Amino acid sequence: MIIKKASDIRSSEITPQSVYLRRREFIQASAAALVSAGLGTAADVALAQGRGAKLPGVVSSPFSTTEEPNLYEHVTGYNNFYEFGTGKGDPAANSGNFKARPWKLRIDGHVSKPADYDIDDFIAPYTLEERIYRMRCVEAWSMVIPWVGIPMAEVIKRVEPTSRAKFVKMTTLVDRNMFPEQRRNTLDWPYVEGLRLDEAQNPLTILAVGLYGEELPAQNGAPIRLVVPWKYGFKGVKSIVRIEFVEDQPLNTWQQMAAHEYGFYANVNPNVDHPRWSQARERRLPAFGNNRATQMFNGYTEQVAHMYEGMDLRRNY
Amino acid sequence: MKPITLIKLATFVAACLPAAALVHGFSTNDLTANPGDYITDQTGTWTLAFLTITLCVTPVRRLTGWNQIVRLRRMLGLFAFFYATLHMLTWVVFINVFDVSSMIDDVAMRPFITVGMTVFLILFVLALTSNRFAVRRLGRRWQKLHRLVYVAAIGGVIHFWWLVKADTTEPIRWAAAVGVLLGLRAWWAAKPRLSSQS
Secondary structure, eight states: OOOOOGGGSOGGGSOOHHHHHHHHHHHHHHHHHHHHTTOOOHHHHHHHTTOOOBOTTOBOOTTSOOSOOOOHHHHTTSOOOGGGOSSTTHHHHSOTTOOOSSOEEEEEESBSSOEEEEHHHHHTTSOOEEEEEEEEOTTSEEEEEEEEEEEHHHHHHHHOBOTTOOEEEEEEOOOTTTOGGGGTTSSOSSOEEEEEHHHHHSTTOEEEEEETTEEOOGGGTTTOEEEOTTBOGGGSOOSEEEEEEESSOOOOHHHHHOTTTOOSSOBOOTTSOBTTBOOSEEEESSOSSOEEEOOGGGGTHHHHGGGGTTOOTTTOO | OOHHHHHHHHHHHHHHHHHHHHHHHHHTTOSOSOHHHHHHHHHHHHHHHHHHHHHHHHHHHHHHOOGGGGGGHHHHHHHHHHHHHHHHHHIIIIISTTOHHHHHHHHHHOHHHHHHHHHHHHHHHHHHTOSHHHHHHHTHHHHHHHTHHHHHHHHHHHHHHHHOSSOOHHHHHHHHHHHHHHHHHHHHHHOHHHHHTO
């Protein structure tokens, strides 16, 4: 195999950018046409936007919304992922050192089959599903994101929790080289999140490994992250290294930071305001005037409301 | 043209640049995925910046002896008011979509907005009384009134501090800047003889 150094490539071999851009426009236009004709998936559009690493064998899901997903560059360019910095552009800008492979995932606690997995071995047995979900941030903005993931209920079935397992605690990697902000004490690292066991088993709950039909980019929580669309975005713990089945309710990071503002449940609820801002409405990105009423449980009442019957959601915010 | 006129003109152009950048970003659709919040953040930051720059005028004058810098002060203060107005309007348009009851809720129930609105009202009054007529009319009371800019600067920093979720780096920097500028004044006020020699 001949490996050319950069200087060996003559400029005449490089496709002029104008031609390259036209090629993209052409593919994008044809993919968009396919999608609008009902023949393509969001993955086709993603591919047409000039990116590779498509995930194989992704099936669609009845849980997906028919709403238009946000643009790839918005989903991957406007993120809260404090491990890379607190600005919305920081995760995309500061994730240069991040490597999603090799990656170890530990599943332990009260399960009959605890194990340490290599991430690819962990994902391999499952059918990947595309789940186009609304994502409502606690900061009162929202997006529509075409995730690709594994239903968490299937993972839970496989690892066989014992009767003592009441909650699932999930933890983000600690690595000061890959996550530059972890050199500062912005949060008390590692980032921890948790769900009640029945919430984790809800059919809407997925462990996402992809976006727009492709492997998850670093800034969105590669290689594996939680997605719970009826809860505020901060519940979606990213770059998970450990899933632990525990008896007691875990103390999640934001509750630990400011318990009067962020609770354990964090269900999207237009009737319970954040102490510092209203949660009644949200800004659907990216439009200027696209300000809409926030829906109870982010519009997933039918699938999740039964889990909270009899609970005071004002107290359990 | 006199040098100070030229400096005034250059300052005016420079002070317009942040707003021009937003207009340019808007027209090229380059204001992040969340343009409303981005404009809110930017105009808020520039309000604090112009308040801080305005507070620099007196210390610079005392330390350098360049008295003519005072002639920039009104314009700098008016730019703080200009960016504060844009900032307040983003809250009216993008956050509350002109819903009066939701704005009243915001001001009444959310301390950081209560403080922010107070700062805006102070800047509004100071802008209204920034003309020569008001200076003449108010006489000695004018200076007292315009010392409210200290309150506005402190309020601006508190407003920012109370709205961030976890990362207080930026509010701390503004607090330090405003703290030094007000600290200098307090020090000079406490030691009038020392400073009169400079």
